[in-house]
Amino acid sequence: MSQIDSLSYCVDARWKGTNVKRSGPLQRKTSLRPVSKKRQSQQAARRKLVKEQLAARPYCEAGERIYKWQKDHLGSEYARERRKTDQCYGRATDIHEPLTRARGGSITDVGNTISVCRRCHDWIHAHPDIATDLGLLKHSWTK
Numbered sequence: 130m131s132q133i134d135s136l137s138y139c140v141d142a143r144w145k146g147t148n149v150k151r152s153g154p155l156q157r158k159t160s161l162r163p164v165s166k167k168r169q170s171q172q173a174a175r176r177k178l179v180k181e182q183l184a185a186r187p188y189c190e191a192g193e194r195i196y197k198w199q200k201d202h203l204g205s206e207y208a209r210e211r212r213k214t215d216q217c218y219g220r221a222t223d224i225h226e227p228l229t230r231a232r233g234g235s236i237t238d239v240g241n242t243i244s245v246c247r248r249c250h251d252w253i254h255a256h257p258d259i260a261t262d263l264g265l266l267k268h269s270w271t272k
């Protein structure tokens with residue numbers, strides 16, 4: 130027998146106790162795509178953009194702003210101390226989106242990019258409130 134005649138027990142109260150029967154074979158012959166064609170092309174465009182932007186803007190654009198904030202708010206001694214252990218790497222490895230994907234930001238818009246090093250990128254997402262004040266993150270309603 131290739132087809133299942135009696136499927137799972139129906140939990141809907143109206144049909145309680147009845148068996149659900151499939152009226153015909155399944156329509157789908159292949160498995161679902163893990164990534165849609167639309168998303169696939171977006172991701173290809175994103176990879177191209179990241180590569181181009183990192184080549185054009187090889188240095189971290191957030192490090193100085195973060196350091197200045199730390200110096201102004203936490204004191205220069207703290208900032209100096211932190212600079213030793215938690216220093217900006219200088220060379221950018223990530224393309225950060227101030228308006229994140231989760232907030233409806235475009236991942237293929239050059240205007241929505243800041244080249245950052247991994248450490249500053251981590252810092253930005255670990256301190257969203259401060260990063261927003263510094264212009265490194267945007268709220269969805271400031272689109």
Ligand SMILES: [Zn+2]
Pocket residue numbers: 189190191192217218219245246247248249250
């Ligand atoms: Zn940095």
